[in-house]
Amino acid sequence: MRCRALRILFAHSIALWILLSSSVLWAGDPYLEWWTLHTPHARIHYPKGLEPIAERVANWYEGLHEEMGEGLRWSPSHLVQIVITDDTDSANGSATAFPYNTVRLFVTAPDDMSPLGDYDDWYLELLSHEYTHILQMDNITGVPALINAVVGRTFAPNQAQPRWILEGFAIIHESRHSTGGRIRSTMFDMFLRADVLDERLMGLDQMSHSPRRWPQGNVWYLYGSRFLSWIQDIYGYDVFAAVAADTGSQLIPYGLNRNIRRVTGRTYEELFVAWQQYLREHYRKQLDPVYRRGLREGTRLTTRGEWISNPRFVPPAARTQAEHTEVIFHGGNSHDRSGFYRVLMDGSRRAQPLEEPLIVRADGQCSASFLPDGTMIYAALEPWRREYFFNDLHRIGPHQRAPSGTEPSIQRLTFGHRARDPDVSPDGRQIVYVVNTRGTSYLKIADISSEGAIRDSRTLVPSARFEQAYTPRFSPDGKHVAYSVWTRGGYRDIRIVEVATGQFQQLQHDRAMDMQPSYSRDGKYLLFTSDRTGIANIYALELATGALHQVTNVRTGAYQPELSPDGTTLVYVGYTSFGYDLFAMPFEASRFLEPLPYVPERPQAPVEPSRTNWERRPYNPLSTLWPRAITLSYGPGTYGQALTVQTTGSDVAGHHSIALSANFETERTLPHISGRYSYNRLPFAYVSSVFSTLAPRKGYLVNDREPVWYERTIGWTNGLIYAKPRAYEGQNYALSYSIARSGGDLPVGKDLDPYARVGRDPTRGMLGVVRASWTYANTERYAMSVGPERGFSLGAAVDFGDIYTASDYSIYSFTYQTTAYLPMPWLRHHSAAFHLGGGVSAGTYPRRGLYYVGGFMDTNIQDVINNTMFQSGFVLRGYEPISFIGSQYHLANVEYRFPIASVDRGISTLPVFLQRLSGNLFVDYGGAFNTLDTDHPRDQFHTGLGGELLIDLQLGYFGVINSRLGYAKGFGEFAVPGGQTYLAISAPF
Numbered sequence: 006m007r008c009r010a011l012r013i014l015f016a017h018s019i020a021l022w023i024l025l026s027s028s029v030l031w032a033g034d035p036y037l038e039w040w041t042l043h044t045p046h047a048r049i050h051y052p053k054g055l056e057p058i059a060e061r062v063a064n065w066y067e068g069l070h071e072e073m074g075e076g077l078r079w080s081p082s083h084l085v086q087i088v089i090t091d092d093t094d095s096a097n098g099s100a101t102a103f104p105y106n107t108v109r110l111f112v113t114a115p116d117d118m119s120p121l122g123d124y125d126d127w128y129l130e131l132l133s134h135e136y137t138h139i140l141q142m143d144n145i146t147g148v149p150a151l152i153n154a155v156v157g158r159t160f161a162p163n164q165a166q167p168r169w170i171l172e173g174f175a176i177i178h179e180s181r182h183s184t185g186g187r188i189r190s191t192m193f194d195m196f197l198r199a200d201v202l203d204e205r206l207m208g209l210d211q212m213s214h215s216p217r218r219w220p221q222g223n224v225w226y227l228y229g230s231r232f233l234s235w236i237q238d239i240y241g242y243d244v245f246a247a248v249a250a251d252t253g254s255q256l257i258p259y260g261l262n263r264n265i266r267r268v269t270g271r272t273y274e275e276l277f278v279a280w281q282q283y284l285r286e287h288y289r290k291q292l293d294p295v296y297r298r299g300l301r302e303g304t305r306l307t308t309r310g311e312w313i314s315n316p317r318f319v320p321p322a323a324r325t326q327a328e329h330t331e332v333i334f335h336g337g338n339s340h341d342r343s344g345f346y347r348v349l350m351d352g353s354r355r356a357q358p359l360e361e362p363l364i365v366r367a368d369g370q371c372s373a374s375f376l377p378d379g380t381m382i383y384a385a386l387e388p389w390r391r392e393y394f395f396n397d398l399h400r401i402g403p404h405q406r407a408p409s410g411t412e413p414s415i416q417r418l419t420f421g422h423r424a425r426d427p428d429v430s431p432d433g434r435q436i437v438y439v440v441n442t443r444g445t446s447y448l449k450i451a452d453i454s455s456e457g458a459i460r461d462s463r464t465l466v467p468s469a470r471f472e473q474a475y476t477p478r479f480s481p482d483g484k485h486v487a488y489s490v491w492t493r494g495g496y497r498d499i500r501i502v503e504v505a506t507g508q509f510q511q512l513q514h515d516r517a518m519d520m521q522p523s524y525s526r527d528g529k530y531l532l533f534t535s536d537r538t539g540i541a542n543i544y545a546l547e548l549a550t551g552a553l554h555q556v557t558n559v560r561t562g563a564y565q566p567e568l569s570p571d572g573t574t575l576v577y578v579g580y581t582s583f584g585y586d587l588f589a590m591p592f593e594a595s596r597f598l599e600p601l602p603y604v605p606e607r608p609q610a611p612v613e614p615s616r617t618n619w620e621r622r623p624y625n626p627l628s629t630l631w632p633r634a635i636t637l638s639y640g641p642g643t644y645g646q647a648l649t650v651q652t653t654g655s656d657v658a659g660h661h662s663i664a665l666s667a668n669f670e671t672e673r674t675l676p677h678i679s680g681r682y683s684y685n686r687l688p689f690a691y692v693s694s695v696f697s698t699l700a701p702r703k704g705y706l707v708n709d710r711e712p713v714w715y716e717r718t719i720g721w722t723n724g725l726i727y728a729k730p731r732a733y734e735g736q737n738y739a740l741s742y743s744i745a746r747s748g749g750d751l752p753v754g755k756d757l758d759p760y761a762r763v764g765r766d767p768t769r770g771m772l773g774v775v776r777a778s779w780t781y782a783n784t785e786r787y788a789m790s791v792g793p794e795r796g797f798s799l800g801a802a803v804d805f806g807d808i809y810t811a812s813d814y815s816i817y818s819f820t821y822q823t824t825a826y827l828p829m830p831w832l833r834h835h836s837a838a839f840h841l842g843g844g845v846s847a848g849t850y851p852r853r854g855l856y857y858v859g860g861f862m863d864t865n866i867q868d869v870i871n872n873t874m875f876q877s878g879f880v881l882r883g884y885e886p887i888s889f890i891g892s893q894y895h896l897a898n899v900e901y902r903f904p905i906a907s908v909d910r911g912i913s914t915l916p917v918f919l920q921r922l923s924g925n926l927f928v929d930y931g932g933a934f935n936t937l938d939t940d941h942p943r944d945q946f947h948t949g950l951g952g953e954l955l956i957d958l959q960l961g962y963f964g965v966i967n968s969r970l971g972y973a974k975g976f977g978e979f980a981v982p983g984g985q986t987y988l989a990i991s992a993p994f
Contacts, residue, residue, distance in 0.1 A: 039624030046070045051089040064614040065129050077140045077246045086657045094396050098131045100138035102161040104633035108135045112444040116370050117475045120192050124185035125495030125610040134179040147254035157634025162258035167213040167962045173229020184607045191536040195562040196227050201288045203582035210911035214918035214959045219311050219584040235280050240269050261914045301558040303588030310583035311338035315372035316567045316576045323379030323403040335371040339788035342366050366410030369396050374429040379403030382427050388730045389421035396425040410733045418459050426476050430483040437477040448474040478523050487522035494610045516607045521565045532566040537603040554597035626656035645672045660686050689727040706765035712752050720745030734783035744773045768851050770813035778802035791902040791923040792993030794836045797825040820844035835903045843895035856894035858933050859886040861989035878994035881929045883949030883975025889933040896931030920957040949975045967992040
């Protein structure tokens, strides 16, 4: 016993030693030192280095707490936890009422083409938006409040509303409490105007769920904000405060039309019809002066839609066809990879061939520029220190392609530099770009060495705190750089800076969005985008005279101008209801229009709050770690009915998490209990769990009887998980050690028979197992894919238990899984999926685990909804569940998947929405057995084939259920007679 105890102690000591020693090896990297500001109504948590932002957020929040609380007639029931991070180059935030009121803010400001880009103070806009969510979701009264008082916060009726209500309401307030926001955004207005022009207005059913059509996730923000703002203009500012109060008292939160009718006398359905009529009339009036001046719109070059940006003419050294002009652009949509594509042109018209080949796969805020020899330098997202994905600069040689994004032809130039918007000087010796850090972006210039490396990076124009620089472009002589800048107060203007001195000239200072400058090749014009008329158009500034001309006069919007090398063709990014595309038009001075004067309509930006010295303390995770609520479920258990009680907790910064569970059987007094703890402040995740279970067992023989006895098992597991991400692929490693002791009182009874057979003791004792696993994946799927469509995944796991792991029994097992996906060349989103998996086990432990294969189990829809119970797609269809059992199994699946219909329709605001229907033809082949029969191996493997209708259904506005309605035919004596018809809740593997 003493040796066994020492082995157990040694095994766990090794795990803990690894845990503790690595914190010394990695001190300060990748960890951050966290601090907290204490204000009267919030706790603001942030990493060291973000103090100025945390103080600004704290000051804004305390003002908003009073102002917005009075306006919305609600005050949060508890302190609001606000977490500020700078671990992404994206601008965003989030809010939730579970398990406590929490707001998360990214400090990065919006990028050049973001719909969020019209703001006077990014943190004011972001905070007012997210705090509106808190005031709305925290509004809980009546029966829901009573439930939460008993079991903790588990129910917030307002948080269960469709996203267009939540986000639309928040956008109204981000604009109400600032002089920017998406209510005033001309880009957001363009999105809706295009839908009206193309007669593609969405319905209430699509707004209320997750439609796949453009503008996808922006649908809730766009339609919700405009619709609710229109209702508020008619019925008054208080209308949605009253709706939130009514909703917050409802036990069933899906009576949307009832709630709004109580306040306005009309349902959303009635109001939506009137709003559509208003939109048509509103945009007719908006476009009348545009038509009167005469349209200046280009010819559409691309039809990809969704997202296209940053066109550049390709220099002759990098062209694929010398007789055609070529343009590259960054594009991404719901159907294929994001990256840089190429289009061929003939003057202002598109040339053959029609294909747009992918040059380089790239995600993020991507733009490109060329060296004189045709080498392309571009920005794209890359992992940094395994914890972050930041924009960095890359290069690829002329005529080279990297469609997967992992080819060796790609050379990474910066590492964790957070660099974007590169532009190379005409002589190829220098490069300008923008760097983002701690909420401020800076204009940088660097030298390009003869080997192509970036050297001597330095700031070209210093940025004041929170200023933003965008899209720098060299002049044709390389002596100047034009770029767009956001400055305090919400001003987005164009500057021209002298490279030699850093001195700059600012061309505007108004609230119009003046951005994306580019020079004509002869240096005569500086082109840029401006929304000074309420619609974004291209303007040309004559640098010699200062004369300004309007080049385009479009109905939707025109962005990112780029002139051809001969100065005769203008390419720009235009917009339709299908998204952004490239357009081209002749660049002719005779077609220019006289620009209309900018008419200021914005009020003065809000006065910044006075600075307060809030109390600052080191971050303490305990204040938010402890569980706030319990969940209860009652249903079948091991012995009869059982009550399950669960609770979870995590600190707001995500350093620690805990989970506790207890299962109380009605026929046994001892509960099943388990606990889990994870720690995430190391280069890997550390997980520790304990459990105690009680289960009826057989295998015990006494007095010629096999009575049932009750086994109590107590165990402890320590594990480490290490992730190794790369661009477009990733690996995970896991190592764990588990020790468990099983035992129990054996019933002997009375009147033992001395002539009975020799008794047999059941399995009891210690089981110690080491588990190691590895996975790799580079699979790809897109919004319109039926399932994963490209790439492959690999995985393997080994379990080892023996005397060396403090085990009374031996156990050895090996499992493997691999999948592969291949898109079919004939039709979009038709793909073949392949899977091969298996496992084998051995050892002296009688219950070491048997493998089984078979068909889908019967689906209980209530379990699916309540407990998120989804089945694996790795099955042997055409046979009953668990048809074949053994100490090893091997299973292969081949599926041909294809889309049938993208439905995206529901019934008004009801929480049911059919997204799409797809088909699947399959062949399964596999079996489970103890020993492979080498003489007749085919007898141990079985075949099933058939077809399935795949149904994607959205329930409750947020959850998606992937169901399969199928028929499978098995073969042989074990197959289901006549074939198997089934309904299973299971996503494609």
